[in-house]
Amino acid sequence: MNQLLQQIINGISLGSIYALIALGYTMIYGILRFINFAHGDVFMIGAFVGFYSAPHISKLVGGSIIFSGILVMLLAMLICSLLGVTIEKFAYKPLRSRPKLTVLITAIGVSLFLEYGGQLIFGPDPKLFPTIVPSMAVVDTQNLVIGSNSIVAIVTAAILMLILRFIVFNTKMGAAMRAVSYNHQAAALMGININSIISFTFVLGSSLAAAAAILYSSVYPSINPLMGIFPGLKAFIAAVLGGIGNIYGAALGGLIIGLTETFVTGYLSPTYRDAISFGILILILLFKPSGIMGKFEAEKV
Amino acid sequence: MPLLSLNNCTIQFGGLVAVSELILDVNANDLIGLIGPNGAGKTTVFNMITGVYQPTSGEIFFDKRNLVGKKPHQISHIGIARTFQNIRLFPSLTVYETVQVALKKNISYGFFHAITQFDAMHRQENRIKETIFEILDFFGLTRFKDEMATSLPYGFQRRVEIVRALATKPRLLLLDEPAAGMNPSEKKELMALISQVREHYKCAILLIEHDMKVVMGICERIAVLDYGIKIAEGSPHEVQCNPHVIEAYLGEQV
Amino acid sequence: MKCHLPKLYLLLSLILCGIILIFEKNISPYYYQVIVYIGINIILASSLNIINGFAGQFSLGHAGFMAAGAYTSAVITSSMHISPGSLASYPAFLFSLICAGIIASLFGLMVGIPSLRLKGDYLAITTLGFGEIIRVIIQNLDFLGAARGFTGIAKLSDFFWVFGIISILIFLVYNLINSTYGKGFLAVRDDEIAASAVGIDVTRYKVIAFVFGAFFAGIAGGLYAHFVTYINPSQFGFLRSFEIVVMVVVGGMGNIIGVIISAAILTILPEALRSIAQYRMVIYALLLVIIMLLREGEFLGGRFNIKRLWKKSPAET
Numbered sequence: 001m002n003q004l005l006q007q008i009i010n011g012i013s014l015g016s017i018y019a020l021i022a023l024g025y026t027m028i029y030g031i032l033r034f035i036n037f038a039h040g041d042v043f044m045i046g047a048f049v050g051f052y053s054a055p056h057i058s059k060l061v062g063g064s065i066i067f068s069g070i071l072v073m074l075l076a077m078l079i080c081s082l083l084g085v086t087i088e089k090f091a092y093k094p095l096r097s098r099p100k101l102t103v104l105i106t107a108i109g110v111s112l113f114l115e116y117g118g119q120l121i122f123g124p125d126p127k128l129f130p131t132i133v134p135s136m137a138v139v140d141t142q143n144l145v146i147g148s149n150s151i152v153a154i155v156t157a158a159i160l161m162l163i164l165r166f167i168v169f170n171t172k173m174g175a176a177m178r179a180v181s182y183n184h185q186a187a188a189l190m191g192i193n194i195n196s197i198i199s200f201t202f203v204l205g206s207s208l209a210a211a212a213a214i215l216y217s218s219v220y221p222s223i224n225p226l227m228g229i230f231p232g233l234k235a236f237i238a239a240v241l242g243g244i245g246n247i248y249g250a251a252l253g254g255l256i257i258g259l260t261e262t263f264v265t266g267y268l269s270p271t272y273r274d275a276i277s278f279g280i281l282i283l284i285l286l287f288k289p290s291g292i293m294g295k296f297e298a299e300k301v
Numbered sequence: 302m303p304l305l306s307l308n309n310c311t312i313q314f315g316g317l318v319a320v321s322e323l324i325l326d327v328n329a330n331d332l333i334g335l336i337g338p339n340g341a342g343k344t345t346v347f348n349m350i351t352g353v354y355q356p357t358s359g360e361i362f363f364d365k366r367n368l369v370g371k372k373p374h375q376i377s378h379i380g381i382a383r384t385f386q387n388i389r390l391f392p393s394l395t396v397y398e399t400v401q402v403a404l405k406k407n408i409s410y411g412f413f414h415a416i417t418q419f420d421a422m423h424r425q426e427n428r429i430k431e432t433i434f435e436i437l438d439f440f441g442l443t444r445f446k447d448e449m450a451t452s453l454p455y456g457f458q459r460r461v462e463i464v465r466a467l468a469t470k471p472r473l474l475l476l477d478e479p480a481a482g483m484n485p486s487e488k489k490e491l492m493a494l495i496s497q498v499r500e501h502y503k504c505a506i507l508l509i510e511h512d513m514k515v516v517m518g519i520c521e522r523i524a525v526l527d528y529g530i531k532i533a534e535g536s537p538h539e540v541q542c543n544p545h546v547i548e549a550y551l552g553e554q555v
Numbered sequence: 556m557k558c559h560l561p562k563l564y565l566l567l568s569l570i571l572c573g574i575i576l577i578f579e580k581n582i583s584p585y586y587y588q589v590i591v592y593i594g595i596n597i598i599l600a601s602s603l604n605i606i607n608g609f610a611g612q613f614s615l616g617h618a619g620f621m622a623a624g625a626y627t628s629a630v631i632t633s634s635m636h637i638s639p640g641s642l643a644s645y646p647a648f649l650f651s652l653i654c655a656g657i658i659a660s661l662f663g664l665m666v667g668i669p670s671l672r673l674k675g676d677y678l679a680i681t682t683l684g685f686g687e688i689i690r691v692i693i694q695n696l697d698f699l700g701a702a703r704g705f706t707g708i709a710k711l712s713d714f715f716w717v718f719g720i721i722s723i724l725i726f727l728v729y730n731l732i733n734s735t736y737g738k739g740f741l742a743v744r745d746d747e748i749a750a751s752a753v754g755i756d757v758t759r760y761k762v763i764a765f766v767f768g769a770f771f772a773g774i775a776g777g778l779y780a781h782f783v784t785y786i787n788p789s790q791f792g793f794l795r796s797f798e799i800v801v802m803v804v805v806g807g808m809g810n811i812i813g814v815i816i817s818a819a820i821l822t823i824l825p826e827a828l829r830s831i832a833q834y835r836m837v838i839y840a841l842l843l844v845i846i847m848l849l850r851e852g853e854f855l856g857g858r859f860n861i862k863r864l865w866k867k868s869p870a871e872t
Contacts, residue, residue, distance in 0.1 A: 035676050094848055100675070101613065102847055105804045108797050109843035116836035233683075233793075240680055271702075275691035278684030285681055286669055351752060377754035385752075391745035393809070394738070401735050402742045403753040408735050412763055415736035416727040422734065429735050469753055 002143040007266045008259070013150040013219060015258020016157035020212035021235030022242070022250035023164060024205030030181040030245035031201045034100050037107040038087055040232015041114035042080050042206050046213030047129065047223045048122055049076040054130040069132040073156075073214045077207035084206025085199050093195075118225030126224040129217035153215040160211055161251055164204065168247060173200060181245065230274065234261070237281045243294025252292060256280070302365075304329045304505055305350070305381075305473055310359035312349055319345045320529040323359070327473060331505045332495075334520035334537075336513075338549060342529040343509045344386055347475050351383050352376045363473070378406055382471035384462045386478045386509075390450040396461055397446040400433045403468035407432070432468075439501065440464050440494075456487040460494065467502055474498070476508045480515045488512065492519055517541070525549065564729075568722035572715055587714070588782075593822045594717035595779050600802035600818040601724055601811070602771035607800065608809035609732060610764030611744025612670050613679045617772050617799045619686030622791035623662045624655035624773025625780035626699055629708045631655075632781065637709050648711040652720075652777040659773020660766040662689060667765030671758050683793050694788040704787025705780075712782035720778065724771055728811060740764060741809070805846060 021043055028036045050072050057075070058068040091110050095103045133153075139146040168174040179187040180197045188194050216231060217223050238257045242249025257277050264276045284291065303326035310323045320342040327333055335343050348354040350361060352373040361368040368376055391399055407429060414422045437443045440460060445453060450461050459479055466474055476495075480488050492515060499506060510516045516523060517537045525533040525540060527549040533540050540546055582590070599617060606614045628651035637644045666685045670678055694702050731737040742750035743760045751757050780786045798821070806817030824842065828835030 029676075035679070091844055091848070101804060101808070104676075104679070105801055106844055106847040108801065109840050109847060111840075112797075113837060113840035113844065116840055120833055120837055236680065237684070240677065244676075269695070271695050272691060275688045278687050282669065282681055282684050282688075285673060285677055289672055289677060353748065372756075373748070373751035374754050374756045377752060383752055385749065389746050389749035389752075391742050391749065393741055393745055398738050398741070402738045402750070402755065405735055405739050406754045410736065412731075412736065412767075415734040416731045416767075418730045418734075426735060465753060 002141065003266070006144050006146075007262050009146055009150055010266075011259035011262035012255065013153045013258075014262055015255035016154050016161075017212045017216045017219075017254075018231065018235045018238050018258050019251040019254025020157050020160060020208045020215075021231060022238040022254045023161070023247055024209050025236050025239040026242070026244055026247060026250040027177075027201050027205050029239065031177065031198055032092070032096075032103075034092075034103045035107065035236065036092075036205075037104070037232075038110040038114060039205065039209060040228035040230075040235070041111050041118070042084055042087075042228070043209040043213045043216075043232060044118060044223075044225060044228030045083055045114065046076045046080045046210030047217045047227060048118070048225075049079045049210070050132065050214045050217060051127060051129055051223060054132045058130075058132070065132070065134055069134075069214075072132050073211055076210040076214055080206040080210035080213075081203040084202040084209075088198060088202045093198075115225055115229070122225055124225060126222045129221040129223050131218070131221075132214070133218040135218070147219075149218045153219055156211065156215055160208060164208065164247065167204065173197075177201060234277055237277050241281055241284055241291055243291030246291075246293045249291055249293035303327060304331075304364060305507075306362045307346075307350070308360045308362070310346075310349060310356045310361060312345060312354055313357045318529055320349065320356075320526075323526075323529075323531055325524055325531065325534075327505050327507055329472070329505055330499070330503065331507075332499060332519060332521050333505075333507050334516040334523040335507060335509045335526065336511070336516055336523060336540075337526035340528075341526040343526055344477055345529075346526070347383055347477055347507075347509065350376075350475065351381060377469055377471075380470070380472040381475065382466035382469045382473075383475035384459075384466050384477055384479060386481065388458050388462055390458060390462060390465075392449070392451045394450055395447050396437070396442055396450050396453070397433060399450045399461060399465050400436055400468045401429065403465045404429050404432060406469065436464060436468055456483055456490070459483070459491070463494070463498070467498060467504075470502075471504050473505045473507065474502075476506060476510075478509050478511060480510055480512045488515055491515070495519055565722055565726045568725075569719065572718045572722065575714060575718070589823065589826050591712065591714060591717055591782055593819045594714070594721055595775050595782070596799070596802060596818040596822045597721050597815050598717070598724055598771055598775040598778070599799045600806065600814045601721075601728060602768045602775065603799050604768075604803050604806075604809065604811070604814045605728060605740075605771075606764050606768040607803050608807075608814070609737075609740040609744060610761055611808075612667075612761055612764060613675060614666070614670075614682040614765070614768075615679045615793065615796050615800060616666055616682035616684075616686030616689075617768075618791040618793065618795035619666075619689035620659040620662055620769040620772035621776035621779070621795070622686075622689055622693060622788070623769075624652075624659040624776030625786050625791070626693060626705065626776075627658040627773065628652055628655035628777030629705050629780045629786060630699070632709055632711065633705075633707065637711065639709050639711055644709070644711055648716070648781065652774050655773040655777035656770040657773070659776065660770040663765040663767075663769025663772075664762065666769070667762040670761055670765060683796065686791075686793055686796055690788045690791050693791075700787070702788060704785055706785050708780050708784045708786070710781060710784050712778045712780075717778055717782075720771075720774060725811065725815070732811070744809070801843060805843075 021039065024039050025036065053075050054072050057071050061068045061071065087110055091106050092103060095106060133149045135147060135149045137145050138148050138151060168177060176192045176197050179190065179192060180194055184194055234257050235254065238253035239250045241256060242253030260276060260280060261273050265273050305327040307323050307325045310320060311318065312320045323346065335346065337343055345354065349356050350368065352368065352371050356369060363379060363381060366379060394402065408425050410422045410425060437446055442461065442464065445457065450458065453461065463479065480491055483491060495506065496519065508520060520537060522535065523537055523540045524531055525546050532545040532549060533543040599621060603614065603617045606612050631651035631654055632647060635647050637647045666682055669681055673681055693699050699705055739755045739760055742755055743757050747757050802818040802821050803814055805821065806814035825835055825839050828838055
């Protein structure tokens, strides 16, 4: 019983981190209709911003670990937003009218660039992420250890998702985003500046990825330049699973993938962890190709 | 015994009944017009006949065979060909290759012969080549044979689409708004083409068209759809005088 | 006349392979290795070109087919205790390569079936998933060496095998795509609805493309395994699939010659940058982005047709 509870908590904490990354994928897909393969690497950069800035920031603000933790996260979000917008401006924007495949390959190129560039600058070996989130056992009984970092991850992710929900559904900018995701041309005719909406989407997506990176590194503190690949892929699967383009779907998909992974790791074998999320994805797509919450768009003849 | 008969065909998309209880017979050698206001369900009828959509209820018989449940390529093999309202040519194929693809059902060799080039294949390929040139000649498209089909002028694209359909040797040809977007002289050429096709290919034609000059000029019989229901059927003159038709097109009678 | 051209070409390239075989002793081992890698990548890219370029089914799982073939042939030759150079090694290796192709094409069939329902990005991620699943399964099979890898594979691949198979593959693909039968692939890629309306069995074509493409990816895997003599699952990750997709896209989807050239260039490029080892992958990635940004249309144009060399192909949609 305790073990089950343990897995559920771990699963939700991992799942809500996946959900944060998946939201970036799903929003960018919703607007630009392409898979931003570099998103997982923006996540990685977020972790390294945290790694390098945390010691300085905690020296600067002094004792309060919570306050410096928040500052580190905000800094990572800011830098990743800039990175995301830069990538979009230089690599994706010139290709906007070109075939989707060209953009996809470019995204893979950007992803490789960040990964190998990261290896060059940060060094290829894993580094230990500093403790910026209070890390102690909140509950510690037989077979059940709930760390404060898991709780922080869940709560922070929930708060960020609520903020995102507010932005997308209750602000003018969000309404414009939704309009652009339906139809670029119609939105442009309504006086919406498509370019600034796309940039804004990248700001949102990349800053969520950065926040996810700080939370992820606080739970799994070993970071390296290739760390973004698998969380990125899982989050992408989560986005597809939930129905790509749908932000509730991304959150739900993230939780499902996170829970499944921890359960497979806990009860089966860790080596199957990566295959199982793909397995689920394939099954779902076979029976409901548009994902759980996605709408199926039939081709008009 | 009609060539094609739709018995009480209904198709629903969610709550929307696109076509309701449609009864329609097409005899061999008929040239029938299918008209109706936009959104009346005309193209949906074509999609049902060609297997793109399956009717929710009802039966479609073609030459004593039930078409319901058959896939589009099977229906093409049985002998129904179509064109599309918004032209659907293959963007990376030349005019020659477009006709060639449509002749695929004439070849009996399979994948392994295709990759290894056995001699049986050469004989068949030579025959196909002759057939393509015959067809292109007949429709005056020989000079375009190496052009990309989608790079031709609009009128010729429509023509290539009809030629592609005819290359499958259909017994029934479905034309979906062939005159759309054509200027008057192109329309005249199209009407000539259609009667030429009938004479030479001896196939029945079912035609969706908005241009009344074209429809009234060439069709022997006309069926009128409105909101998925057939409201009239008869000779061009009968249909023109039918009060239901006038109402559907012009609204309530004054 | 035209029809005999491919046969003539096949003969010529086999003779060329024979000539180079005689001189191969004079090539330094490093260049020899690079040339063989180029050949293997040409097979991989050309076989993916059948799936992606001709049938228009965007697949990101090619490394999975390659892995299936590599392990199949490695298991077969290892269990036969073949020693390189012995007379028996040639038919045995050929047999193992054919088995590699067959097993890989069975996986191709398995992946091809979901492709009937999925399109575009969804298909891409599903095929990527299948590739990863194949890799993870191998990682968990002890008799295949699991994560430790499979060692002691006889070094049976050489220049002759690799380029002989390239000759055959290009011959087959060229024939296919110039036959009336093969034009059906292009029709399916361009417009499925219009293709089925003229009697093309879209389902069948897609599955055939996957099976045929996977067959040669499996053979490439077998050639690779018997050249490097040690394989492990991490060599067949999705990055490998990416590399192959990039070769196809840079060379021009559906362009037989373009894909061969780009496979060669993209194999040489990282090697040429080896002197600046730590920067080479960064530069490779950067060049990739720059190529995509600067490229107008295709790298080399349409298909194997001189007249279309400079025309844009609308294939990649």
